[in-house]
Amino acid sequence: MDSIQNKVHYCCVSKGNHILYAYNGGGEEVENVAALCLEAAPPFHRWYFETIGKKTYGLLMEDGYVYFTIVDEGLGSSVVLRFLEHVRDEFRK
Secondary structure, three states: OOOOOOOEEEEEEEEOOEEEEEEEOOOHHHHHHHHHHHHOOOOOOOEEEEEEOOEEEEEEEEOOEEEEEEEEOOOOHHHHHHHHHHHHHHHHO
């Protein structure tokens, strides 16, 4: 995870409308954007990524949980997916 360590602006684990864990390295504006993204999470996807501007938004959805992150663009979907899988695995411990 070294390649992503300093590029994460926000990540969280949520279930339903409740955020169970969150890291915010980007301030209140990033948290507001994250809330909007979580509300609009596509219901029939296992994972979803979108890059807008200079940030990539990634979601991994499994067993009713949503693992979400906002990272710098250019990391690639596979890196973001591995990061979210790592967050999921650590959260389950």
